[in-house]
Amino acid sequence: MKASALLICLSVLLPLTATAQSLSDYQWKARLILVFTPDISDPLFVEQYGLLQQAAEELEERMIKIMLITPDGEHENTGIFLGESASRYFYDHFSAEPYQMELILVGLDSYEKYRARNTVTPPSVLLNLIDSMPMRQQEIQQGYNNKSQINQTESVLPTETGGGY
Template sequence: MKKVLILILLFLAIPSMSAQSLSEYQWENRLIVIFTEAEDSKEFQEQFEELESDITGLKDRKLLIIHSLPQKQRTILPKETRWQDSNLYQNRKGSEESFEVILIGLDGGVKLRQNQILTTKKLFGLIDSMPMRQAEMRRNKN
């Protein structure tokens, strides 16, 4: 009976373990989450290409890029991971549009939410104007 109970508890814990929590990135990384309804959406491809065009800028600003679909997610930049079960789409997507991009700051708060392609110029300008980023830049100068 005890073994059965342990197996049941492990079985119940597996889905939550595979669903990556955004809180694990807090104070370590800024996040761009790209929400789409399909893996191969045109908007996702455009957004990916825009972000991929400046990998150095992404790394310098401690950015991780996550692609979220209904029921699953994966990190796509700087390193691509496998799809994981997730309810991120249901919990964080804020609009009815089929494409949405959000920026989550180091503190875990949503700093930007939009339904158009986010340019690196706008993204980096916004991040570079934030107090924590300005402190990082001062530290890096010294």
């Protein structure tokens, strides 16, 4: 697949991506999936990002933002990848290697929770890990960002029957 065609495909998914300059911009607001790639045509990156696209609804429910990062901030003019200074910050902060694809899950507390190198991680692995975290368990119990909880409360509301009330 040509790089330009890939950029067009990725641009459709702009709402999934984040453009913060540092971790503090998202601390206690969002979980992050950082996807470091040496090149946007890297087959592992293409497959990984495709899987994340397919899980967009589940990721959004868990307050996850995706950041796509290249070593030198290449492709920042697309609005999809982080720019040069932000890319450098994240590469340095997480000691990511510029020649390999890495996926890092960052929790609400801005600490690394999971890392995979040169492999594709199924979204179910990330979702299960997040769902096992104490803060996510609390969100589920409180019905916060949990569509199943919201739907349950809507279904128990009384309905007007028109018969003698």
